[in-house]
Amino acid sequence: MSLDLSRIRADFPILSQQIRGKDLVFLDSGASAQKPRVVIDAMIRCMEQRYANVHRGAYWLSEAATEDYEAARGAVAGFLNASDPREVIFTKNSTEAINLVAHSWGRGVLRPGQAVLISELEHHANIIPWQMLRDAHGIELRVARATDAGELDIEDVAAKLADGKAGLVAITHMSNVLGTVTPAERLVAMAHAAGARILFDGSQAAVHRRVDMQALGADFYAFTGHKLYGPTGIGVLWARLEHQERMPPFLGGGDMISSVTFERSEWAPPPAKFEAGTPAIVEAVGLHAAIDYVSALGMAAIETHERDLVDHAMRRLTDIEGLSLLGRAQDRGGVFAFTLDNAHAHDLATLLDRAGIAVRAGRHCAEPLHTRFGVEGGTVRASFGLYTTQGEIDFLAEALVKAREFFA
Amino acid sequence: MSLDLSRIRADFPILSQQIRGKDLVFLDSGASAQKPRVVIDAMIRCMEQRYANVHRGAYWLSEAATEDYEAARGAVAGFLNASDPREVIFTKNSTEAINLVAHSWGRGVLRPGQAVLISELEHHANIIPWQMLRDAHGIELRVARATDAGELDIEDVAAKLADGKAGLVAITHMSNVLGTVTPAERLVAMAHAAGARILFDGSQAAVHRRVDMQALGADFYAFTGHKLYGPTGIGVLWARLEHQERMPPFLGGGDMISSVTFERSEWAPPPAKFEAGTPAIVEAVGLHAAIDYVSALGMAAIETHERDLVDHAMRRLTDIEGLSLLGRAQDRGGVFAFTLDNAHAHDLATLLDRAGIAVRAGRHCAEPLHTRFGVEGGTVRASFGLYTTQGEIDFLAEALVKAREFFA
Amino acid sequence: MFDDLRDLYQEVILDHGRKPRNFRRLDDPDRTARGDNPMCGDRIELFLKLGADGGIADVAFQGRGCAISTASASLLTELVKGKTAAQAHALADGFRQLAMTGTCPACEAALADDMERLQPLSGVHEFPSRVKCATLAWHTLNAALDGSKETSSE
Amino acid sequence: MFDDLRDLYQEVILDHGRKPRNFRRLDDPDRTARGDNPMCGDRIELFLKLGADGGIADVAFQGRGCAISTASASLLTELVKGKTAAQAHALADGFRQLAMTGTCPACEAALADDMERLQPLSGVHEFPSRVKCATLAWHTLNAALDGSKETSSE
Ligand SMILES: Cc1ncc(COP(=O)(O)O)c(C=O)c1O
């Protein structure tokens, strides 16, 4: 089954825009994806027809909103093939999801002196929370190396797990700079064999591949709605119930308690315990629609399409004189970061923007990774979505050649 | 200037709905308000025409989204009459805003042994974070009493500040159960005179009154978008820059750092330091539209309209035999919690729902307040919005009389 | 105004709601459990006295709740007295089914009479936020029989 | 394809971007400051040597940046040499105005020649995300003159 690109592109209102008279070539989906009409419509319908605060409302609208909110949880559970919808905690984004684990599980379960193993591939969202935990709670932070090809150095992972001090492995499932997909199943086995729990930052991977919590066997998995063609303001932490049970809450407030006196409060059962305050109701409904949308297309078909794009981009980009790609992992998704002789990344992005091409310049919230690859300034990053076409990649390649001439 | 109710009601698509054949009488705005078309339209426009991730994108769409996001910050600053937009931190809701203060300022600035003074009027969102801080950080939690009329007992506040041990006063600006508006200016003076900082939970107050940060002189002020006719998934913490400077960050991740190595990271300047990860972009745009909407109507006109509603409701509800109102504060907003002889709150809410009336039954995330007033089960709460009419209050009163007969 | 609510609040319910049966503490119970519905603040305590054969010799409850949760608890006490633990569990399962869907096609014939008496509560299935009120006592019963101390219908 | 970008990347800019003037460390500077643009990872270091009268006797910079930030820093070093601190601050203010709006109507006549030389950078005002590249060196200059050590254009 392959994707009907022209139909798909028509589903995304923003893609038919002209920007300064040029067709929009949106190659920044890795930062945030565009939204199909069904997502926008679901949010409108929620606000126009079925909106009220959820839980504890004994009237029709509140019951309808609660039903929709919980149906969204069910849809996420289905999307992840979770065994129980209660494993799904709604957060505001991936960043909060990872911080929640660092804070609650990190301070509540990890003991000072234990180690957390991350990698050189990480986004800041999977670095800073562990640094903060290190500084507040006295854990050791270990960093597994990336190879020159931009893959995770599995031997280094093994070496850093060998002494059994690691309580947690927290690794990206797909790099937002190199596109590298890490060997998740193998990492789960290694972590568990070493007595550690494992969290995946699935912010990129969940968008491009089918992920299956029952098959994977991890302990925590985080992703974010806005990269999955859903709204901003919503993310997901998938966490095994046994971990949720042992974790103290993160934010305190309404809906996460079962009884309150000024002396002490009792926590509500998971996942409510971790969802203090009014949740992102409209956004959960939008995320549900996004999941239905990608599921109807089929994650397998999306993956195939993106694999074709990756092959095509590999050919076109490596052809360009003076262009250096960061990373050449075997298993990779549609994210390409590169530098071009004579042209600073930022100048290059400005040029491409004038041609209607939206790419990102900088370090993409992965400064240590850029340092690791000896890139002092930044890179330009082109990242694909399910609506990206080979024609857009060709246009990017042509523009890069001309840009090089411009700055020559 | 008075409000043109029929025009206003036409601005809110959901209000023209029939529910089970009955006109919707929505009296649960205190839990979450309905959304005017301009808010919905602003969110659509954002997603259809000006969407990309904000910050660090050197292309047109990202610049447009960044501009819109920062314009929303400016609009909030204007709404609060803040002296600098950097005083505005976007969070996911009030709950996160208060937790942010409890966590960052609480652990970073408050010293163990100091006290935090809250009150019996508080919502759980302004209780639990301080209990968690007490248990984690060893501060003392003090609770100022409410009088039988449901007002804040100012003498008790004074008494509990007298020893100078309080480092923070954290008080609601308006009770979500009793409607009581607390004497904010006076509390600021008392707190500061006692050497304490002061935070207001403005989740209810900011919706009903003009609040002015420069006039008030508080240290922190929290409110939430969805009660102000804006979207879910966005809230605001207003915090003086001098406090923000001294506070360590709360969530770690992208956009809140200025440099990262695995050894250490440097924080970005406020308010970016407190906005880790992809923010609620679409929701900020929606909140901006909501603020424009209420500002165009005028907070003064809204307040006048609501004062009329309160007077009317006072007359109509106190007329009903067997009905007991919780609290009778002098200065109050449009929130009424009550019990009715013979009818449990939950049964009553179900009955009212059948008449098309949406009210809330329970303890409204203020369990200690209910305990204080000797209500064991729960109350029914009717709360008004700017679109509420006297006719709706009349209809509620009639329904209550009939409901009493039903259960007699 | 509320005529169509007579389905939900049938006379039996209102009656049991106003004058709950077996509404007292048992002295020296063999099992007790507490049930909480944080949604509306309802809280009941259930007391069981077990016979030599392990059957339910006596049962009573106390607490505060809405008409529906009170009536449901009251009917429960009338129905489970004399039953074995297994029978009581089966009835609780059947009732949960009834409350959530309005019927219990899978219910065994042996439960028919009891289910008939519980029929007045079937109307709650149209009120998603009230189902928990109806099932609170039954969750608590299961907890008491299984020996756990507290339960929550949330 | 990029013809309309010749406004932004005028020959002067490309030239100063490729071959920045005064691109070196000063030995024994009286003031230094670092400027960071976390957006693109640009980082410059500015060195000042002050004369007996407090004026800027010498100025140089080092670091890495895009064509625009490099050209802006390079032009800065050419223009502020010999100025008093007050004159340099005034020029920095004028330039920020120019970069953000494209003109500086409020600029004093005394700055006219300098502003003329900075004119090629005025095109950035149409590129909101690039304004910070152009102003980075000038923020850093202010910081160096005021004696603070680090600055950020964010
Ligand atoms: C007084 C008060 N404080 C805090 C909150 C919490 O707001 P949110 O749920 O949006 O975080 C509410 C609303 O539920 C409230 O009424």
Ligand SMILES: Cc1ncc(COP(=O)(O)O)c(C=O)c1O
């Ligand atoms: C790998 C990775 N992790 C984490 C994040 C953070 O996601 P969010 O900003 O939605 O929290 C991102 C996206 O920026 C990402 O690409």
